[in-house]
Amino acid sequence: MFAEPETTAPAMTAVLAAVLTGGPLSRVALARRLGLSQAAITRAAQPLIKRGYLRELAATERSGPGAGRPASPLAIRPDREFFLGVKITADELIGVVCDLGARVRAAARRPLTGTDVEHVLTELGALVDELLDGPGNLRARTRRLGLAVSGDVHRPTGLVRYSPFLRWHDVALQHRAEQLTGLAVTVENDVKALTIAEHWFGDGAGAESFALVTVGTGIGCGLVVDGKLVSGAHGVAGEIGHLGVDVNGPPCHCGGRGCVEAIAGTDAIVGRARERSGRPDLTFDDAVALARSGNVRINAVFAEAGLAIGCGLAAVANLVGPARIVVSGEGLAAYDLFDEHIRTGFERQAFGAAACPLTIRPLPFEQWARGAATVSIQTFVTS
């Protein structure tokens, strides 16, 4: 985080992370939670207070019988530092500035005319300037930028190995973006970024295990087991979109059959709605409108999609048993058409106690950018 020879860096990281994600917390509570002595907590907190990242709230309780000092809870100072986050999609950049507590303080978008790396970088530079030079003098307190990209991303080196939507192969995005902006950049897969945001600041906060499922063109999943993001021994994990839930179902672009994504991805829904309506020009929004107006055939397409997603969620629950599953994504703008069927599929297929709490909610696109900003907060805290 920063050089601090007289304090152990791991304890500082642990204290800052605990207060960020679960604060305010007294030193007593921190000591218990982190398995450290109160003296170690005090030593680790001191430089964080001095540098303005943490502050002491008014004392609310004494630490126990005979304890001499009141236990003033520690809280973050959210304004101490700001973090940029940008989600790169095939047709636009979505950017936010978050404070240390991951609250969005500014947001902006820029359309892309293509996914050529040079063009994307030029627009990224303009977006960063727009966000930092707007009201509030954010630039002075912003040192870090998180970038979220769909596809295969190698976070330690900031390399985008392969992004199908962007048609990128082996793009050294971290390096290029650092040169461009002068900020410290972290690059992460978009679903993982969103999972980290949910695990640190959302419904997954404090959960030892937790799954986030995103529904859109692709259907993705971030899994936290034992407090850590599962990344897979061969670099693949959370591929809920390619679980086979219908052995006789439609073929999928992955080579599988009856994959969740081949039934419930937005492209699959559009394809099936076109077939059943006989209208080859139907859009996703048209399909939603038809279903809402009571068209039985198109309603069935959404019902089948919801059921497939529910079966996929049940597979996650049956195999790893997360404490909670959050389902979100731009596909859930049609939430009303899905919700009941997702729950039906999940409840039918989840085994006994595996039927964990399910949260289903739409995902404003800014949340992807907030995920990217969260990743840069995480890099700051743990580095």
Added chain:
Amino acid sequence: MFAEPETTAPAMTAVLAAVLTGGPLSRVALARRLGLSQAAITRAAQPLIKRGYLRELAATERSGPGAGRPASPLAIRPDREFFLGVKITADELIGVVCDLGARVRAAARRPLTGTDVEHVLTELGALVDELLDGPGNLRARTRRLGLAVSGDVHRPTGLVRYSPFLRWHDVALQHRAEQLTGLAVTVENDVKALTIAEHWFGDGAGAESFALVTVGTGIGCGLVVDGKLVSGAHGVAGEIGHLGVDVNGPPCHCGGRGCVEAIAGTDAIVGRARERSGRPDLTFDDAVALARSGNVRINAVFAEAGLAIGCGLAAVANLVGPARIVVSGEGLAAYDLFDEHIRTGFERQAFGAAACPLTIRPLPFEQWARGAATVSIQTFVTS
């Protein structure tokens, strides 16, 4: 493990576990692997050598340029202590005695006339006596017994909460078995026990992530992620048998539809084979014989079962990305009928790099008892 005030118990546990599962290992290699100093390794190994659990092999290499001492690898003394393991099924007890290296040194079985707890305990006592009083004077060096039971087992208290096959509810098995035998008893779910055996002494040794899938009347799965057995926030995990792979498939006793177990469990196979052959008295062995003789309809039953298992394995690979999957179990006595179809389903449905190495092999029933013995070795090493 045993009182040893002058040594840190965690380091002793770590050294013994590392040598047991990956030895022989030099002190240099142990220090590197465990992140400890060589001095700490030497301090931790000393009492283990003194008490006869470890021994030094002849020096094979020097620890590096300028190093003064030869690096003698440490190895276990397998004969130092023996461990009993018993698998309790509905119709028999299967028992083994293993050495410290989990090698089976004696085996015996006793039929059960029922699953009444008192009857099972009486037979368990007789089986333990038979195994320990046989040749080799094993009793003098055996202090521990592991018991493996299918169903919901709470290992910390040794309580069998629910075992459908045994029709047991809340049986304090550890307590009763300790009173009966005078041995220190550990009780574990049978699939978990087998997974621990595979992770410590089998194909999963050394893997950070790994899955064991058992195929029989039930279809189960033990999952190791980040070196630890996944147990599920709500006590359910690894329920591969209830993944829905065919949304229009047969109903399952769990309330789901098209579950792997409803297509590929041995009872499901028998049921489907009876239907298609029109022979209501057909047994599993009859079905295997018919399929091997070239009966197309019965072959199709096994093909569908293999495909369903393969899809289930792919779901494990897609979601958690284990380094390797081992498929075993008594159902695979008909291995030749399954193997190709399991692989076809797996390869079709595993997403890209998730298609990890697959080991498919039959499971001699003694292996379940060896799993139970391994659990008692694990309790010994980590306690």
